[in-house]
Amino acid sequence: MGSVFGNKVKISVFGESHGTGIGVVIDGLPSGERIDMEELYAQMSRRAPGGDKTATPRKEPDKPQILSGMIDDVTTGAPLAAVIYNTNTRSQDYGNVMSSPRPGHSDYAAHIRYSGYNDIRGGGHFSGRLTANIVFAGAVARQILKRRGIEIAGHIYSIGNVSDAPFDPVGIPQELIDRLNHEKFTLVDETKEQLMRDEVEKVRIKGDSIGGVVECIIQGMPAGIGEPMFFGVENVISSVVFGVPAVKGIEFGSGFMGSRMTGSMNNDEFYYDGDTVKTVTNNHGGILGGITSGMPIVFRAAIKPTPSISIQQNTVDLQSGEDTVLTVHGRHDPCIVPRAVPVIESAAALAVINML
Ligand SMILES: Cc1cc2nc3c(=O)[nH]c(=O)nc-3n(C[C@H](O)[C@H](O)[C@H](O)COP(=O)(O)O)c2cc1C
Numbered sequence: 001m002g003s004v005f006g007n008k009v010k011i012s013v014f015g016e017s018h019g020t021g022i023g024v025v026i027d028g029l030p031s032g033e034r035i036d037m038e039e040l041y042a043q044m045s046r047r048a049p050g051g052d053k054t055a056t057p058r059k060e061p062d063k064p065q066i067l068s069g070m071i072d073d074v075t076t077g078a079p080l081a082a083v084i085y086n087t088n089t090r091s092q093d094y095g096n097v098m099s100s101p102r103p104g105h106s107d108y109a110a111h112i113r114y115s116g117y118n119d120i121r122g123g124g125h126f127s128g129r130l131t132a133n134i135v136f137a138g139a140v141a142r143q144i145l146k147r148r149g150i151e152i153a154g155h156i157y158s159i160g161n162v163s164d165a166p167f168d169p170v171g172i173p174q175e176l177i178d179r180l181n182h183e184k185f186t187l188v189d190e191t192k193e194q195l196m197r198d199e200v201e202k203v204r205i206k207g208d209s210i211g212g213v214v215e216c217i218i219q220g221m222p223a224g225i226g227e228p229m230f231f232g233v234e235n236v237i238s239s240v241v242f243g244v245p246a247v248k249g250i251e252f253g254s255g256f257m258g259s260r261m262t263g264s265m266n267n268d269e270f271y272y273d274g275d276t277v278k279t280v281t282n283n284h285g286g287i288l289g290g291i292t293s294g295m296p297i298v299f300r301a302a303i304k305p306t307p308s309i310s311i312q313q314n315t316v317d318l319q320s321g322e323d324t325v326l327t328v329h330g331r332h333d334p335c336i337v338p339r340a341v342p343v344i345e346s347a348a349a350l351a352v353i354n355m356l
Contacts, residue, residue: 001125003125005239005240005243005350005354006028006350006353006354007354008028008353008354008356009026009027009028009029009141009350009353009354010026010027010028011024011025011026011027011133011134011137011350012024012025012027013130013133013134014133015083015084015086015125015130015133016119016121016122016124016125016127017086017119017121017122017123017124017125017127017129017130018086018119018121018122018124019086019119019124020085020086021083021084021085021086022083022084022086022129022130022132022133023064023081023082023083023084023133024081024082024133024134024136024137025079025080025081026069026079026080026081026137026140027079027080029069029075029077029080029140029144030075030077030144031075031076031077032074032075032077033074033075033143033144033147034073034074035070035073035074035075035140035143036073036143037073039139039143040136040139040140040143041063042182043135043138043139043142043181043342043346044062044063044064044132044135044136044139045062045184046135046182046183046184046186046339046341046342047062047131047132047135047339047342047343048062048132048339049331049333049339052184052185052338054185054197054200054204054333054334054335054337054338062084062132063084064082064083064084064132064136065082065083065084065085066080066081066082067081067082067083068080068081069081075140080140082133082136084132084133084136086129098120099317099318099319099320100315100316100317100318100324100326101315101316101318102307102308102315102326102328103307103313103314103315103326104304104305104307104308105123105126105307105308106123106126106245107120107123108316108318110124110126111318122330126245127245128245128246128333128336128339130245131244131245131339131340131343134243134244134343134346134347134350135342135343135346137346137350138342138343138345138346138347138348138349138350139346139349141346141349141350141352141353142345142346142349144353145349145352145353145356148220148356149220150218150219150220150221150352150356151174151177151218151219151220152216152217152218152219152345152348152349152352153167153172153176153177153180153181153216153217153219153345154180154186154214154215154216154217154341154342154344154345154348155167155180155186155187155188155214155215155341156185156186156187156196156212156213156214156337156338156341157212157213157214157215157300158212158213159196159199159200159210159211159212159335159337160196160199160200160203160210160211160212161199162192162195162196162199163192164187164188164189164192164196164215165188165189165192166188166215167188167215167217167298169217169253169281169282169283169285169295169296169298170278170279170280170281170282170295170296171219171295171296172217172219172296176188177219181345184338185197185338186338186341200334200335203305203334203335204334204335206311207309207310207311208305208309208311208334209305209306209307209308209309209332209333209334209335210305210334210335211246211302211303211304211305211306211335211336211337212303212335212337213300213301213302213303213337214300214301214303214337214340214341214344215298215299215300216298216299216300216301216344216345216348217296217297217298218286218296218297218298218348218352219296221286221292221294221296221297221352222292222294223277223291223292223293223294224291224292224294225291225292225355225356226287226289226290226291226292226355227290227355228289228290228291229290231290232287232289232290232291233286233287233290233291233292233297233351233355234252234287234290235290236351236354236355237250237252237297237299237347237348237351237352238250239351240347240348240350240351241299241301241344241347241348241351243347244301244340244343244344244347246303246304246306246307246336246340247301247302247303247304247340247344248302248303248304249301249302250299250300250301250302251299251300252284252285252286252287252297252298252299253282253283253284253285253286253287253298253299254266254283254284254285255285255299255300258283261283265283266283267283268280268281268282268283268284268295269281276294277294278294278295279293279295282295282296282298285297285298285299286298297348299348301340301344303336303337303340305335306332306333306334306335306336308328308330308332309328309332310327310328310329311327312325312326312327313325313326313327314326
């Protein structure tokens with residue numbers, strides 16, 4: 001598998017949804033960095049399931065146990081290892097999935113790739129639960145980055161056909177970053193919350209699911225970072241963001257909309273703000289030629305609808321070699337998007353800490 005990322009700050013993610021536990025080892029962190037554990041737990045609880053009808057009713061505290069790399073909440077420079085034990089598993093829900101792959105999930109492709117030896121219970125290593133590791137590592141990285149003037153925020157850009165107000169791409173105020181970083185249903189325009197919840201509820205009661213888009217901004221990035229052609233800023237961010245299950249697309253700046261603009265509309269004109277070169281607009285999303293321009297990095301990730309739905313679907317029985325039907329049991333988010341926000345922010349943090 002390829003569950004290791006990074007060359008400067010390297011993360012190695014392990015575990016399966018219904019095994020003993022999941023965890024992450026972070027190698028290459030600077031020593032002497034104090035980590036505010038309450039803040040770290042706050043980030044993890046933004047991703048954790050439970051207590052919300054948009055999310056799975058599987059309730060787990062997601063409390064990481066630190067095995068090494070920190071003394072009294074300060075990094076030692078040794079690999080930082082954290083484990084989260086699985087306490088709330090119901091593997092019997094996956095009995096029928098063992099031989100009948102869920103449409104839209106990793107079951108079939110993983111069965112072929114790992115010759116049927118992969119742990120399929122709860123999605124195994126492909127489960128959304130594994131993203132708790134990304135949030136743990138990302139929360140550590142974010143605190144280190146924040147000390148160096150770099151902050152990251154995300155929000156639910158859309159669910160189904162309901163959209164939030166977009167980020168101002170030339171920069172968002174500190175108060176908004178602070179508010180968004182501590183919300184579970186993360187919105188710029190909080191009046192959209194009920195409309196989005198209604199959108200999710202409409203599909204949930206039918207046993208169906210719905211997707212959406214997460215928007216993320218990285219502020220305070222110095223200009224001149226990035227290693228094009230293949231390790232440019234877009235390459236590196238995309239590579240971690242696509243490590244998040246259910247991400248099916250990413251766009252930077254004006255993205256796909258930019259492809260419909262003229263050059264004069266899409267180009268961002270430069271000006272001096274004191275000694276700093278800035279752009280009036282930010283259709284380039286803070287990246288030119290794979291290198292940071294010093295403007296905020298803005299990107300959006302498309303999240304597909306949760307594949308596990310309780311509506312009956314056609315599939316195949318890999319044991320009998322016949323077509324069959326499947327009704328997925330178990331506890332699944334009818335909409336992954338709210339919980340994906342802190343995961344995408346964390347993925348961005350891990351990409352950035354490696355590029356600096
Ligand atoms: C936070 C989070 C929670 C998820 N929860 C579920 C879930 O409850 N049920 C499910 O079928 N998929 C869930 N997924 C998505 C699957 O893990 C993912 O669709 C699957 O591994 C296939 O990968 P792909 O969609 O990237 O192709 C979740 C993803 C994330 C990021």
